Amino acid sequence: SLDSWGTSEDADAPSKRHSTSDLSDATFSDIRREGWLYYKQILTKKGKKAGSGLRQWKRVYAALRARSLSLSKERREPGPAAVGAAAAGAGEDEAAPVCIGSCLVDISYSETKRRHVFRLTTADFCEYLFQAEDRDDMLGWIRAIRENSRAEGEDPGCANQALISKKLNDYRKVSHSSGPKADSSPKGSRGLGGLKSEFLKQSAARGLRTQDLPAGSKDDSAAAPKTPWGINIIKKNKKAAPRAFGVRLEECQPATENQRVPLIVAACCRIVEARGLESTGIYRVPGNNAVVSSLQEQLNRGPGDINLQDERWQDLNVISSLLKSFFRKLPEPLFTDDKYNDFIEANRIEDARERMRTLRKLIRDLPGHYYETLKFLVGHLKTIADHSEKNKMEPRNLALVFGPTLVRTSEDNMTDMVTHMPDRYKIVETLIQHSDWFFSDEEDKGERTPVGDKEPQAVPNIEYLLPNIGRTVPPGDPGSADLLEI
Known part of the structure; x- marks a missing residue:
């Protein structure tokens, strides 16, 4: 049942830096839901990343009162003293109440290390993860927080508008920033034996040879500086290599085992299945953006100059990101x-x-x-x-x-x-x-x-959408277990 109440298991002491805005209107005597939870804080006010001390899982007794969620190390018996303590704020070893007014709360699907975890984002952009005892307990908390997060008669869409805009703006900023250093991944050439020959076979079939491409050649967008006026009128009589990214599926180089499957899709899947089936977070952890972009440029020039001994082809996270990038760049999406x-x-x-x-x-x-x-x-x-x-x-x-x-x-x-x-x-x-x-x-x-x-x-x-949008690894923080690339 979604109304089932539950308890959780142990963790550490709670944090003190919490969202406490607009708590003056909260009523502390009416407990809407209570129980033991794990929790940790991800972001502090204004969406700043929490320090390492705040990112530890802690065990707290949570009590939901009106538009406030109090977190304490021990269970408090209801009474005037407990109400007064909650209203006055946290003690030295207690966490400040979390204001849930106009918050966002939902299952944290990106959390793979723990089960029954939900994510709460407050109106001032503090962000928390909570772990419940079981699925019913988790859903019960989510529903209770949603029901108590809105003022009477408030439109939920309007209440969440600021948070939605913040999430989308953060996503755009990360999307246009440079990626992190590539994570260390299992290296080796297992499973790549026939891949080089397949690229070369495709190249020969289309009349493309490595020597057809000038050394260090780039895409047209990265060509050398413009020549003097008039010379550009002369057209180069050179057949361009078929692009691998940003073209319709029908125009992609086909795989040998299935002419209707693009070669790059078959190649990336083969590499991942050969070396990455037991790699934790495969496809969730993004590869270095700059390395992925360089491989895209190389493949767009044609497969003839592919060097699978290049370390770029050894990073599983780069290969998985390359596959995701292929589908993102399709002009006609896979479902049409x-x-x-x-x-x-x-x-x-x-x-x-x-x-x-x-x-x-x-x-x-x-x-x-x-x-x-x-x-x-x-x-x-x-x-x-x-x-x-x-x-x-x-x-x-x-x-x-x-x-x-x-x-x-x-x-x-x-x-x-x-x-x-x-x-x-x-x-x-x-x-x-x-x-x-x-x-x-x-x-x-x-x-x-x-x-x-x-x-x-x-x-x-x-x-x-909101707890997961833009979950990419920001520059300087590679491989975070809490982040998700979509």
Whole structure:
């Protein structure tokens, strides 16, 4: 039951730097929910990163009163003394109450090391993680905090508008900044034996040789300084190499095993499956942006000058980011523009069996290159999820990474990105969980679906997006376990 109350297990002492704005209106005598929780603070006021001391998990007794959440080391019996202490603020060893007015709270899907964790972001941009005893306890806390975070008659959309804008602005800033130094990843050439020859084979098939490309050649955008006026009139009679990024699937260099799957997709998946199945956080931890960009430029010049002994090809996080970048740059997304709304509507069908059948029909109606590439990618993600005990990437975590990248429109607007985000997650998660059924070659003759007709379907919630948007590793903080790239 969503109303079940629970307790958690041990941790340390709480922090003192908390959001305490607007606490004067709080009523401390009416406890709405209470119980033991783990917690740690991620961001302090104004969204500043919390110090190392505040990022430790601590065990506290939480009590929700009106629009305030008090955190104490010990359980306090209700009474005038306890109420007065809470109203006066925290003692030397106590945490200050957290103001939950107009806050955002939801499940923290990016937290892979602990279960039943939810994230709370206050109106002044403090951010916390809380771990409940079980799923029902977690959902109960989320619902109670949401119900008590708004003033009477307040529109939840308006209340959260400032936080939404802050999250999106932070995401834009990180997206345009340089990436961190590459994380150390398992090195070696296992699983790459045939990859070099495949690149060269593709190059020869298209009449492209390494010597066709001048040394140190770059994209047109990075060409040498302009020559004097008049010389540019002369056209160079040189056939350009087919680009690997930013082109439609039909125009990509095909893989040898399937002509409708791009070579770069097959190559990246092969490398990850060869060396990264047990790599913790694979696809969640981003690679160095500069290294990823340099590999993109190299592949856009043609595969003939690929050197797989280059250390850039040895970093699993770079390779996984390269694959994600390929799908982000597709001018026609994998689920196609004309079917995007159909997929969103299908995901919202309440009857589970009808929802599954509708999704499968839409998938089978995709154009050939898009269907085959989606089938190949989902099969790869299923393989990753099958090793989640080691890599911590269950279907839901993979869906958080790939959902916004795969299920989108070519001109993704902010409204769709926010309102459709939970649908995007759920569609990709469902495909990974039931990949064999969705991509079976057998005809659909009314056979049973892999889910029952009463399987619960999550109601789309705008707050699903906000705790995870822009979870990229900022410069100087590589490999943080709390960050997620989408």
